[in-house]
Amino acid sequence: MDRSLTAEAPGIEAFIRDLPKVELHVHLEGSMRPATLIELAARHRVEGIPGTPEEIRDWYEFRDFPHFIEVYLASVEALRDEEDFALLAADVAATLAAQNVRYAELHVSLYGHLMRGIPARVVFDGIEHARREAEREHGIHLRWIPDFPGDYGLEAGEETLDAVLRDGPDSVVGFGVGGIEVSRAPFTDLFGRARAAELHSLPHAGENGGADHVWEALDLLHAERIGHGIDSMGDERLVGRLRDEQIPLDVAPTSNLRTRAVDTIGKHPLPRMMEAGLLVTLNSDDPPMFGTDLLNEYRTAHGLGLGAPELATLARNGVRASYLDASAKREMITEIDALLARFPAP
Template sequence: MTATTPPSFEDFLAALPKVELHVHLEGSMQPATLLALADKHRISDLQRSLAEIRSWYEFRDFDHFLEVYRQAVDVLRDDDDFALLAVEVIRALARQNVRYAEVNFSLSDHLKRGIPADVVFAGLERGREQVEAEHDITIRWVPDFAGDFGVAAGQATLEAVLAHGPASVLGFSVGGLEVEREPFGDLFSRARAHGLRSLPHAGETEGPDRVWSAIHALGADRIGHGIGSMRDPALVDYLREQQLPLDVSPTSNLCTRSVSSLEEHPLPYMLDAGLLVTLNSDDPPMFGTDLTGEYRTAARMGLDRATLAQLARNGVHAGFAVPARKTALVAEIGTTLAQHDAAAGPGNADVP
């Protein structure tokens, strides 16, 4: 009789259907793509070797991250560039068995550089349509603006979305430095009135007050990051009662020093508190991770396979895929967990 080898934890991660709700398009640009586009557009201040670019990409501190991110934004000049990046990013998601993703992109940065919104959307749509035809994945777009650019930048971004955004634009977000959210209240009211979901960043580098303001002033349908919520028991109670989703990115939080160590990351406590938490990669190559890597990180934090599967289900529930897609994904996640638990044998169901 030939002994069979039980499926590994990596097999489980590969088979697990996933949803990505907080990933930035520009922050997902690979070093080789940055270099190729810099060469294409003859950007003289970035003429470096691929090895140097890869070394430069390695996270050092938040200021360095912003430097790299803004350079990634700057090499995007025409619709072919946006199509190229969209294809690269969506294919990378599909390789990880991501079936549905809501992808942020920095529309305000492109408008500020003089890139017309219709150019941006034309490229993104071409890339999305190409990869959706190749793989079982659905992509929805979430244009955002940097809060530190001010209300005027947010207004210009929303106007561009309303004038040029395709049907695949799902929501509207504010990111950048975590400034006060109240000044953007009227802007988000208008976005919601036009059917856009309110998906602001809040509670990443700041505390519960930013999350409360995202809820009350911006009518948030979901909170990007939200880890600062844990400092306020009343807010934790509210989030649990309302099941308002929080998109958590552990490696990002560690790199940006939002948390000082993985052991201190609140993800396990958020789950224990009954919060609707999703797992996300944020800016994968810049933080040396991807969505599958975040599941590995969650396992290192002590989460077992059943909890990782619950995180995958949370992503389905927190996203805005059509109901039939959600039902099918939840069923497939359950089947995947059951198959791997059965193959692992008695006593091994909780072992990553």
């Protein structure tokens, strides 16, 4: 990321700040600020959660992906009632809006709450209240992607989808699977049922489980976007399919570094993915847990060698891969193009 410290940096920094953005791969629960986590843990007397921001930062030093999931699930214990979910969603909306994010599709770890006995209605009522307030206060539009951890098995997925179909608001746009990466094949019929209910298929795949899981997500789950998908780069035939069909891949470089999916940020395949003609979007995944945000992901992309035209392409890709309506997409892309036209050529 040293290139962000060159003489070009001030211009790039303003360009990144002013870019109209969408975010398509960010987890609601993983976006909880340390101060909010500490407040909720104290309110509900949740044990095992550090009590200071400094201790939280140390807690967020992940050994590997399973360790990240362990910490993630522990932090979710602090969310108990409708007011908690409203507070969290309001915080996240304000943080995104401050980065000039106009629209976001947030993954909601619904099964992580159902398994604790918290009804889906409590979750949805809380986040919907915050969504409506955020739209009025900040002008940001939020949509939801409930998901379940694949390593918990098919029953977890069925319980999650049942809850979504029963209690999910109109702002739910898709259905996902995440967690520790396992074969997507067992979820074929489950995702068929979700698609029949007009929910978009938005699974994680190829984050750290290999290209085979991306093939399964495409062929069996009929994925419309792939969460992460960086392992696709090891399979030339898969790269060709993703390029030819322009299937979006929601990439989060800092997340991949912090969960040890890549050894160093310099080894991240983002530039190669773009050179291969893939439709890549840029995302923050679980920003406070990874010490990042969407602005920083654009800085990181710049540090990997991407200039203003490529950053604008990432922003356009996000708009195109979103479920915004057509007119809103056109307006945002026009803004992105106008901003790029004003940026001095290298």
